[in-house]
Amino acid sequence: MNDTLxxxxxxxxxxxxxxxxIRRGDWVGHTSGLADGHVQGNVVILPKAxxxxxxxxxxxxxxxxxxxxxxxxxxxxxxxxxxxxxxxxDVPNYRVWRDGELVQETGDITSLWRDDLVSFVIxxxxxxxQALMEAGLPLRHVDQGRNVAMYxxxxxxxxxxxxxxxxxxxxxPMKPAAAIRAIQVTSRFPDVHGAPVHIGDPRLIGIADLxxxxxxxxxxxxxxxxxxxxxxxxTPQAAIRQARPELCITHAPGAMxxxxxxNHQLASF
Amino acid sequence: MNDTLxxxxxxxxxxxxxxxxIRRGDWVGHTSGLADGHVQGNVVILPKAxxxxxxxxxxxxxxxxxxxxxxxxxxxxxxxxxxxxxxxxDVPNYRVWRDGELVQETGDITSLWRDDLVSFVIxxxxxxxQALMEAGLPLRHVDQGRNVAMYxxxxxxxxxxxxxxxxxxxxxPMKPAAAIRAIQVTSRFPDVHGAPVHIGDPRLIGIADLxxxxxxxxxxxxxxxxxxxxxxxxTPQAAIRQARPELCITHAPGAMxxxxxxNHQLASF
Numbered sequence: 100m101n102d103t104l105x106x107x108x109x110x111x112x113x114x115x116x117x118x119x120x121i122r123r124g125d126w127v128g129h130t131s132g133l134a135d136g137h138v139q140g141n142v143v144i145l146p147k148a149x150x151x152x153x154x155x156x157x158x159x160x161x162x163x164x165x166x167x168x169x170x171x172x173x174x175x176x177x178x179x180x181x182x183x184x185x186x187x188x189d190v191p192n193y194r195v196w197r198d199g200e201l202v203q204e205t206g207d208i209t210s211l212w213r214d215d216l217v218s219f220v221i222x223x224x225x226x227x228x229q230a231l232m233e234a235g236l237p238l239r240h241v242d243q244g245r246n247v248a249m250y251x252x253x254x255x256x257x258x259x260x261x262x263x264x265x266x267x268x269x270x271x272p273m274k275p276a277a278a279i280r281a282i283q284v285t286s287r288f289p290d291v292h293g294a295p296v297h298i299g300d301p302r303l304i305g306i307a308d309l310x311x312x313x314x315x316x317x318x319x320x321x322x323x324x325x326x327x328x329x330x331x332x333x334t335p336q337a338a339i340r341q342a343r344p345e346l347c348i349t350h351a352p353g354a355m356x357x358x359x360x361x362n363h364q365l366a367s368f
Numbered sequence: 369m370n371d372t373l374x375x376x377x378x379x380x381x382x383x384x385x386x387x388x389x390i391r392r393g394d395w396v397g398h399t400s401g402l403a404d405g406h407v408q409g410n411v412v413i414l415p416k417a418x419x420x421x422x423x424x425x426x427x428x429x430x431x432x433x434x435x436x437x438x439x440x441x442x443x444x445x446x447x448x449x450x451x452x453x454x455x456x457x458d459v460p461n462y463r464v465w466r467d468g469e470l471v472q473e474t475g476d477i478t479s480l481w482r483d484d485l486v487s488f489v490i491x492x493x494x495x496x497x498q499a500l501m502e503a504g505l506p507l508r509h510v511d512q513g514r515n516v517a518m519y520x521x522x523x524x525x526x527x528x529x530x531x532x533x534x535x536x537x538x539x540x541p542m543k544p545a546a547a548i549r550a551i552q553v554t555s556r557f558p559d560v561h562g563a564p565v566h567i568g569d570p571r572l573i574g575i576a577d578l579x580x581x582x583x584x585x586x587x588x589x590x591x592x593x594x595x596x597x598x599x600x601x602x603t604p605q606a607a608i609r610q611a612r613p614e615l616c617i618t619h620a621p622g623a624m625x626x627x628x629x630x631n632h633q634l635a636s637f
Contacts (some may be wrong), residue, residue: 110465116471250483256512259557275566275567275568275569275572276565276566278567279563279565279566279567281550282548282551282552283552283555283563286555288551294552295548296545297544297548298544298547298548298567298568298594299544299567299568299594300544300592303544303592309527325567325568341637368637
């Protein structure tokens, strides 16, 4: 993250202003805190031949893969997500995968775009974390400036075509009353993973050691806290790695697509 | 419970029919399963001099003391709860307390009624248990034909006048995913205790031994389960015992007031 660029995209900038700064190359890092209050999405781009299988994979696994938008084949614009949202230019940092291997990181995929590519934008926990913090619930990884801890579990996804694999979860430690409140708050946001999938003993979902996350950073779970586990948007990335598509383009971790949707708009009630 | 009377008040009888059978003295036992789907309430009757304090106690402690209705002083009818609901005759079994001591059990309090008595009807967990079972969540104490396990906790109530004391909770063991679903389901029913107040380690709320409940019957908590704790309608009874009013009349445990309200009507969304 280039701190010298902070003033050009202050946290209260509109989503459009943030996207334009990203498009110009003025912002190439993490999007956490940008365009405060707006929905950010995980990005997956696949050739049409595999996109139908992936769409069914998301439909069958809505908690880890809640779809915010699916593009038309060959169409880089995603009008459902905002004014002039262009999937080729509006993500700060892309990862390009060929046959399952990471081959390139880039800030613009216009030169890689093809008529058969289909874009998927998947909800992300930033949205429900805003709701949790607004409800007065502290988030340790935010307080400590760390990435959330994520784990591969023994919970299987429902396969579709070549897409399969374990559910990945994120974990946030909470006192019991806060955990109950967090379940209420996140239940209102099914488009961004919704309610937790597990609470308490991590071994029941195949996690041997909370201090060794598979992705992100470990945080302490205090004696008067319960670990609370939400389905995580890393799940589809793990399924894609297993499917080894000839081409796949994703966002780089933490460098999300900023949409014009407000987090509050996603609340189901 | 007089089993020979079951046919006269079958579980599908209307609430009015159930109340009339109770009023005639044809039903003197537990009301669990009577007038299926209808809200049942805990009953507290106090002299006006204490009723105002008790009303404030309920207002300050809505999770253990959710008020369904408060009568006019001296008025035994509670029209908010149904056709011809009469608090003097419609509870199968009353307990009469003087200066905090149980002095009488009776099926009719008409002869004890006074112009200064005020009736309180407080929501009961039967309503949310119906919602839990309809959601496919098993309840061990129901499966085993036992009363739910209840415990005095270290969670204080907010006092009002002479009314004070610890919150009493009921406990239901559940697998983690079922516990998350149960939090969602019961959150919809704030008038009958609402969401749980605690989940997991019982010592954090001052419960030393789950196998020794203070009220009701113990049930096992299996290794892959969490104990889930809801605020309980026994809380006001404990506060009343502590306040030692010159006169108080309550329902006998399990012998509730059957109302015309449907459990489904209480759902907040």
